[in-house]
Every structure is written in structure tokens, then in C-alpha cells.
Amino acid sequence: MSEWIVGIDLGTTNSEVAVVRAGQVEVIPVAVGVRILPSVVGLGDDDSLLVGEAARNQYALHPERSVRSIKRRMGESTTVQMGSQEFAPQEISAMILRRLREIAEAHLGEAVSKAVITVPAYFSDAQRQATREAGEIAGLDVVRILNEPTAAALAYESSRRGARKAIVYDLGGGTFDVSVVNLEGDVVEVLASHGNNHLGGDDFDQKLVEHAIEHLAQTQQLDVRQQPLVLARLQRAAEAAKIALSAQPFATLSEEYLCEKDGLPVHLSLEISRRAYEEMIADYIGETIEAVHIALRDAGLAVADISEVLLVGGATRTPFVQRRLEEELRLQPRAELDPDLCVAMGAAIQAAVISGAQAPSVLVDVTPYTFGTSALDEYEGEMYPYCYVPLIRKNTPIPVSRSEVFHTVHDGQKKVEVNVYQGEDPDALNNISIGRFLVEGLRDAPA
Ligand code: AMP
Numbered sequence: 001m002s003e004w005i006v007g008i009d010l011g012t013t014n015s016e017v018a019v020v021r022a023g024q025v026e027v028i029p030v031a032v033g034v035r036i037l038p039s040v041v042g043l044g045d046d047d048s049l050l051v052g053e054a055a056r057n058q059y060a061l062h063p064e065r066s067v068r069s070i071k072r073r074m075g076e077s078t079t080v081q082m083g084s085q086e087f088a089p090q091e092i093s094a095m096i097l098r099r100l101r102e103i104a105e106a107h108l109g110e111a112v113s114k115a116v117i118t119v120p121a122y123f124s125d126a127q128r129q130a131t132r133e134a135g136e137i138a139g140l141d142v143v144r145i146l147n148e149p150t151a152a153a154l155a156y157e158s159s160r161r162g163a164r165k166a167i168v169y170d171l172g173g174g175t176f177d178v179s180v181v182n183l184e185g186d187v188v189e190v191l192a193s194h195g196n197n198h199l200g201g202d203d204f205d206q207k208l209v210e211h212a213i214e215h216l217a218q219t220q221q222l223d224v225r226q227q228p229l230v231l232a233r234l235q236r237a238a239e240a241a242k243i244a245l246s247a248q249p250f251a252t253l254s255e256e257y258l259c260e261k262d263g264l265p266v267h268l269s270l271e272i273s274r275r276a277y278e279e280m281i282a283d284y285i286g287e288t289i290e291a292v293h294i295a296l297r298d299a300g301l302a303v304a305d306i307s308e309v310l311l312v313g314g315a316t317r318t319p320f321v322q323r324r325l326e327e328e329l330r331l332q333p334r335a336e337l338d339p340d341l342c343v344a345m346g347a348a349i350q351a352a353v354i355s356g357a358q359a360p361s362v363l364v365d366v367t368p369y370t371f372g373t374s375a376l377d378e379y380e381g382e383m384y385p386y387c388y389v390p391l392i393r394k395n396t397p398i399p400v401s402r403s404e405v406f407h408t409v410h411d412g413q414k415k416v417e418v419n420v421y422q423g424e425d426p427d428a429l430n431n432i433s434i435g436r437f438l439v440e441g442l443r444d445a446p447a
Helices: 053-059 089-108 125-137 148-155 201-220 228-245 274-298 319-329 342-354
Strands: 005-010 014-021 024-027 040-043 049-051 066-068 080-082 085-087 114-119 141-147 164-171 176-184 187-196 250-261 264-273 308-312 371-379 382-392 416-422 432-439
Touching: 005 089, 005 148, 005 342, 014 089, 014 342, 024 342, 040 053, 040 080, 040 089, 049 053, 049 089, 053 066, 066 080, 080 089, 085 089, 089 114, 089 125, 114 125, 114 148, 114 342, 125 141, 141 148, 141 342, 148 164, 148 176, 148 187, 148 308, 148 342, 164 274, 164 319, 176 274, 187 274, 201 228, 201 250, 201 264, 201 274, 228 250, 228 264, 228 274, 264 274, 274 319, 308 319, 308 342
Parallel strands: 005 114, 114 141, 164 308
Antiparallel strands: 005 014, 014 024, 040 049, 040 066, 080 085, 164 176, 176 187, 250 264, 371 382, 371 416, 416 432
16 A cells, blocks of 8 residues: 555646655656646546546537536536536545546556645635545545635745734636735644636637637628637637736737638738736726725734735736735745646645644745846936836746836837846945846837
């Protein structure tokens, strides 16, 4: 009998499995170079069971034999239909868990029979019980049901930095929740939790899809709303553009041969600026910020009581999310762990502790400094040419690249001097200069 205990993040959109081996936390690949398993199951053309990417790919075309977001139904005494059969929610979750168990077994070369599985802090007893049952159906003894914010705090090692209060802000593909936690030694206590079970990165994609539909209607007089295949492709393209906008100021939502009009192919190529995108999602982000304040109020705390903000969930890579949180809480959110993986990492750490190991550390390579450039802007009420513009914030995992748009100051300006600094001071000249170059030969254009 093997004594492996794996940690599993059984998410609404995606799931991951991790283990501590030789004192290191490893998130186990589900395919070459991929550590995230979409939480989607389905039946293929030949009735074979599909789990993960394959099921996600067929979802748009065969929703009747695919099931996603089953986590939202956990604990309900209902069934969902997949093909001609009915399944209890825990049976569907078990298919995902069984796949993760098989992936772990293949990776470790040994049987795996025990797991720590995470659930949202707000999960009721019935929902926790259903999660346990799902584990059992998948052949896993669930040795602990762990709250997701607790897992995140374990991964971020927040509890080892002394007693403190933190906010865990978790924005995934389809759910949002925020928890206020008290950290003390090995104990992570969830003081309050608030959220929206139907808000996440998928809604951001949808905004971009609507924007593209609108564009097609206006420029091509095309209505694609009733074409599932076109919508599925738009959705993919929208997600790709959204992800690109996390690192670049512009992205192109593009799809060749999207559909046909009067027998001719229609290509989509629609440029979107980060600024326009941020406007599209501003209300959603506003809602999450409101939830942060509600959770704080429920915990009986003020912003000033919080010493850390931990980011969880893929959608927290959105710079606008980080910026709004920083403005609101006056703390730079911690984002040095992969936000998709940190809950699974925390679950694996808890599993290691249960099996008697010392709590391992998560090693990440981060930049210890903030890097940025300078630009002409307003500083203490006056225009000043050396305003610091941070581009890569300290504690960002490396390698990383960031781009930003700047403008010339004078009409017909021929060259631009670009300075690179390291530091935090709003006056760039108080930071350490680490490089300087000239961009020359600009075309004659207005400022
Ligand atoms: P999760 O459920 O935590 O795996 O988060 C999945 C969500 O994160 C999806 O909506 C993804 O499109 C989104 N996501 C992943 N990477 C990024 C990124 N770099 N910028 C913005 N959103 C992202």
C-alpha cells in the first residue's frame, strides 16, 4: 500500500493535482507542459468517456453529452443528464477526480489512494459531504476537506510570518470569492467569506465576444448569434485576446474563415486596447471590490487591519484587477505564485503535514525589485519629465515581459530617450538607473 496523499483543487472551471516529493511541491502535469485539467466531462462520438480538454473542446458542439461547472451542483439531490444517462453531481466530480488520480499514479509510478481536496470556504456541510463522496467513488480516501483560502495561505506561507490578517481574493473562470482570514502559526481561520458563484474570467470573455458580434453586425451586416460553432470560435479567440491584454496594451481578436457571407469567407481581425477592455469589465471588477468590503465588514475589520492580499485564480492575472485592489487596500497584492496552481499546492502541503512531513516551502523565482521607466507627467502639481512608471512590480515571477504604450511630447519629434530604473520612488531620479537607450528615426508625426 502506498502512502501517497495527493492534494487536489477540484475547481468549477479547472482542477489540478499536486504532491510533495523530496520536500518539494510538484503540481503534476496532466499532459506535456500542461498542469491544468478543465473540469469538464463528456461522452465522445463512440460513447467513450472524455475528461478535461477533450470534453471541453466538444462542449460547444455537443452540450447535450457534456457537463461542466458541476461544482455548482454539488450537494444538491438532483441529477444531470449526459447523453442518455443521468448522473448525480458527485458521480460527475468523481470522473474528474479519478482522472486526476490516474494522472498522479502514472507520474509517481505508484498507487494513490488518499487525498486532501479543497472546497470554497462558504461550502455547506452537504456540499462538503458530496465532495467526500465524489472522492470515495473515485477510489480516494479523503483525509481532509480543506478550505481553498486556507490552502492558498499555506502555499503563500503567510502563516509562517507571524500572526496577521489577510484577504484571499479568488477570481477564477466562473466563480469569485473573497475571504478574510486570520493567520497564526499553523492555524488559518476563515473569518468571513463573500462572493458570486457566477462571476469570473468567462464573463470577461463574453464581453469581448459581444464586442466582436457587434463589430460583425456593423461592418459586415452579419448576425452570428444563432451559430454555435462561430460563437465557440469567437469565445476561444476572445479568451486568447484577453490573456494577451494582461501583458500587452493592445491585442487583436482574430479568426480566419470565421464564417461565410454570400459565399465568401469572413475573416475577423479586431484590435482592442487594454483601456477599452478595462472599461468593458469595470462593473464586474467593481462588484468584486464591493464584495471585499462586505467580507471585511462581516469580519468586523477595517482595511487598515489587513497586512496581506493573496491572489488566487487565473483571472487575477488581469492587471486591472491588481491595480484596483491596490488602490482600494493600499497594499500591493501578492502574486508570486501561479494563481491557477496555488490552491492545489496548498492542498499538497496540507497532505504532507498530515503524513508527518515538515511543511515544505514553495520555491519561486521572483524579481526582488520593481523595474520601470520614466515619462513626462504631473508630479506634485507640476509637469515633470522623470515621473516613474513601474512596469514590472517586485515579486513578479520571472521570466516576465511587459509592454506599455507611451507617446511623443512634441510634434515632429525624431527620437525618444528611454530610461530603465530599479526602485519604488515616484521620482525616477531617486531610483537606481540601470540602462538607457534611444529610439531614433521616428516618422514625422504630431505629438
Ligand atoms: P481558474 O478557474 O482559476 O483556472 O481561472 C481560469 C480563468 O483565468 C479563465 O477565465 C482564464 O481565461 C483566466 N486567465 C488565465 N490566464 C489569464 C491571464 N494571463 N490574464 C487574464 N485572465 C487569465
